[in-house]
Every structure is written in structure tokens, then in C-alpha cells.
Amino acid sequence: MALDEIDKKILRLLQENAHYTLKDIANKINLSLTPVHDRVKRLEKEGVIEKYVSILNKKKLGNNLTVYCQVTLTKQTYDTSEGFNQSILNMPEVVECNYVSGNFDYMLKIIIPDMESYHHFHQKKLSVLPEVSLINTVFVISEVKSTTVLPI
């Protein structure tokens, strides 16, 4: 469970590029294949490495608009929250959803083709949820940073 320096080096490399081969990693950290292999498998089994994914280019897929939605629910009860959560999980344009502190209840991040799609999403999918009382939209004008790399 405890991660030593070698584990951390492996994780740093794999966070950058999941397609580094065991040999690549072994070379970079001056070890043979075996310990690298064993450690990666251990990190996967322990759940430190959750999954390997491909990062696609939003714009090349036609998703040119990113927005944050600050959502307030009608009631702050468990059932209301749960109902809302379930609906969100089925919306592919919602890539992040967090229950938060402050003047509203949820912070959502939406990735969507354009303003027209957002209008449709807002009016026909989000605001129609029975649990939703208020939506405040924050438009992303320009993306400065977006990374899956966690500090280790």
C-alpha cells in the first residue's frame, strides 16, 4: 500500500503516457523488466492505477463549447440529491459533477458542440429535472490548463 520512490517514478511516467512500454520505463528508471512489470501489476491490483484511457481532442470531435453549471436543488434532502445524481450519470455531455459547499449545491462541467446544443441541454435536459431549482451558467472563454496528471 505504501508507495516508495520507484513506484512514484513509475506512476509519474504512466500518468504522462500510458503507452510507455515496460522496457521504456525500465530504461528510464534503471531497472530490469521484472520489477517494473511486478510493480505495475501491483499498482493496478491495489487500485492506485484505476484505468488506462485515451484522451481525445474535444474540438476535432466538434465539441467547441465548455461551460460550468452551478445548480441549486429544490430541496437539500438525500432523495432529491440521489435522483439528481442518477440523472446526471446518464448525461454524456456532463463530464464532471460535484456536490459542493456555498451558494449553490452542484458544480457541473459540460462539454458540448455549440451554444445551440447548450441551449437545448439547458432547457430540455437539465432545467426539466424535478430536483433542479436554479441554474447559473459560467461560460469558458479560453482553456488555460486541463490535465489528468495528479501531483505525486
Place this chain on the structure above:
Amino acid sequence: MALDEIDKKILRLLQENAHYTLKDIANKINLSLTPVHDRVKRLEKEGVIEKYVSILNKKKLGNNLTVYCQVTLTKQTYDTSEGFNQSILNMPEVVECNYVSGNFDYMLKIIIPDMESYHHFHQKKLSVLPEVSLINTVFVISEVKSTTVLPI
């Protein structure tokens, strides 16, 4: 440049799991290795597939706190923005930074071990930036959804 249905099927699979083999993909979409291989390479070259990364478990790395920072700059000039952007790019705990519309200028997402680390980050790293005028913190109480999968 245009993506056909086969490309989209491949992309959907690779978004889920970057470790699917060509054979896995070929089986799932009823094709031989060659076209799958060629299409993946083409999608990489065109930049539709940006990269392959490993997703690590925040908590197992000791990062138990996520917060959104809503930052207002002292001035809304290009130089002020650029200075701020550059500082942010060098902060590993900032995993997202977007220039946004509304009552503040930037929306940041911070992933950090605990409240004490956040206090330190806030006081010693963020609020000390010469471009920063105001910071409003929104704490994540519970994560409902977080995905790298884009709708295709």
C-alpha cells in the same frame, strides 16, 4: 479528417480503455487487424487521439480534497492574464484552469491532500500572485461524476 462510424466505434472503445488490443477492437467491431491498426494510427496522426494516459486514484495518492477557486484578477489586460496563466501552468495541484465569463475571471480546479495544504496553497501560492485580486473558494463535498470520456 471526417470520422465515419467505424472510426467512432474505435474511439468509443479507446476512450473507455486504452489497453484494448487491436485484436480486442477488431473482434468488437468485426474487422481484421489491418484496418483497425491503420485507422488508429490515422486518428493518432490527425490528433483526434491526443494521448494515452493512466488515471490514478486521487485518494490512494493522499489527495483527499478537491476545490474550485473562482479567481478575479486585478486588471483584465492581456499581460495580466498571461502572467497569471504562466504561474498556473507551473502549479501541479491546479488540474484545470479556464478563463470564464461572469462575476469572476478564472475557474480553477485544485486537487490537494487536505485543508491544511489548501490553506498553504491559497495563502502562499495563489493569493500572492501579483495578478490576483480576489479568490472565492468552493469546496467539493462529494464527487458524483468525473470522466475523460467525451460524447461521440
Place this chain on the structure above:
DNA sequence: ATCCAAAAAGAATAATTTTCTGTAAAAATA
């Protein structure tokens, strides 16, 4: 019907992952 180009299949080769065997150092036990 014929030609052409693009897409796909199949086979051979190269690279990578996985498994197995062995060794040395460190930790635990007698």
C-alpha cells in the same frame, strides 16, 4: 464490363508482455 483506388484480409516479422527460474540482499526467527 473494365479499370482504378480505397479498404480490408492474411501472413510473416518484430516488439512487447508474461511467465518461469534463479540469485542476492534484507528481514524475521530460532
Place this chain on the structure above:
DNA sequence: TATTTTTACAGAAAATTATTCTTTTTGGAT
């Protein structure tokens, strides 16, 4: 202190996967 056990690592063989090359098929255009 000696002995056993465990852990981490190295090297090699086997299995799997990716890559490259050649051939075949398919769908338009003439």
C-alpha cells in the same frame, strides 16, 4: 550468531501483440 523466510531484482523462454508486407475484395467512375 546461525538459519530460515521473505522480498526485490535479473535473465531467459514462452506467449501475446503490434507492425509491416503482400494479396484480395469492394465500390465507384468510366
